[in-house]
Amino acid sequence: EGERDLEGKHLLLTAGPTIEAIDPMRYITNHSSGKMGYAIATEAVKRGAEVILVSGPTQLECPRGVKRIDVKSARDMYKAVDEHVEWADAVIKTAAVADYRPENESAHKIKKNGKELVLNLVPNPDILKSLGEKKKHQVLVGFAAETEHVVEYAKNKIQNKNLDFIVANNIAQSGAGFKGDTNIATIIKSNGEIIEYPQMTKNELGDIILDQVKTYLSEVE
Numbered sequence: 001e002g003e004r005d006l007e008g009k010h011l012l013l014t015a016g017p018t019i020e021a022i023d024p025m026r027y028i029t030n031h032s033s034g035k036m037g038y039a040i041a042t043e044a045v046k047r048g049a050e051v052i053l054v055s056g057p058t059q060l061e062c063p064r065g066v067k068r069i070d071v072k073s074a075r076d077m078y079k080a081v082d083e084h085v086e087w088a089d090a091v092i093k094t095a096a097v098a099d100y101r102p103e104n105e106s107a108h109k110i111k112k113n114g115k116e117l118v119l120n121l122v123p124n125p126d127i128l129k130s131l132g133e134k135k136k137h138q139v140l141v142g143f144a145a146e147t148e149h150v151v152e153y154a155k156n157k158i159q160n161k162n163l164d165f166i167v168a169n170n171i172a173q174s175g176a177g178f179k180g181d182t183n184i185a186t187i188i189k190s191n192g193e194i195i196e197y198p199q200m201t202k203n204e205l206g207d208i209i210l211d212q213v214k215t216y217l218s219e220v221e
C-alpha cells in the first residue's frame with residue numbers, strides 16, 4: 001500500500017445524481033449519494049493521480065487533492081465532461097445521470113388546481129455514449145445500475161457505449177448500490193471477461209477499479 005502507481009495519470013470522474021428542474025422549487029432526481037464516485041476519487045489521489053471530479057449535488061466533502069466541478073443537470077454534466085475529456089487518460093462514469101428531463105422548465109412555481117398534471121419528459125443526452133463515439137486514447141469505464149439481468153444488460157452497455165469495461169451493480173441487492181458504504185460489483189470487460197466480487201467497501205472497490213484502469217493504461221502506452 002501507499003504506492004503512487006498512478007502518478008501523473010489524469011482521471012476524469014463523475015459522481016452523484018443529476019437533478020432536472022420542473023419549476024423553481026421542484027426537480028426530478030435519483031438516489032445516488034455520490035459515495036461510489038468520491039471513493040474512487042479518494043483512492044486515485046492516494047495513488048498519485050490527478051483527479052477532476054464532475055459532481056452532481058451531494059452532501060459529501062470534496063476529497064483532499066481532488067479538483068471538483070459542481071453541476072446540477074445532465075446537460076451541465078455533459079458540458080463539464082466534454083470540456084475536460086481531452087485532458088483525461090481515463091474516464092470513469094459513476095454518476096447516475098437522469099435519462100429524462102422535463103421538456104419545459106416552468107419559470108414560475110406550478111400551482112395546483114385539483115386536476116391531473118402531466119409532465120412531458122424528453123431524453124437527456126447520453127454522456128458516456130457520446131464519449132464512446134468520440135473515443136481516442138482514453139480508457140473508458142462505465143457503471144451499470146440494474147435490478148435484473150445485470151450481466152446481460154451491462155454487456156449491452158459495453159457495446160452501445162464503446163467502453164473498455166463496465167462495473168455492474170445490482171441496486172436491488174442489500175449491501176450494494178446507492179447510499180451505503182459498501183457495494184457488490186461485477187466487472188465485465190470488452191473482451192468478454194467477467195469478474196465477480198464479494199461485498200466490500202466502496203473504497204476497496206475503487207482500488208480494484210483503478211487496478212483495472214491501470215492495466216488498460218499500460219496497454220495504451
Ligand code: PMT
Pocket residue numbers: 016031032033034035036037074093094095096097098099124125126127128129141142143144145146157169171177178179180
Ligand atoms: O452514489 P452512490 O449512492 O454511492 O451509488 C452508487 C451508484 C449506484 C450510483 C453507482 O454504483 C452506479 O451504479 N452508477 C451508475 C448509475 C447509472 O446511471 O447507471 P445506468 O445503467 O443508468 O447508466 C450506465 C452508464 O451510462 C453510467 O456510467 C452512467 O454514468 C452513464 N450515463 C447514463 C445516462 C446518461 N444520460 N449519460 C450517461 O453518461
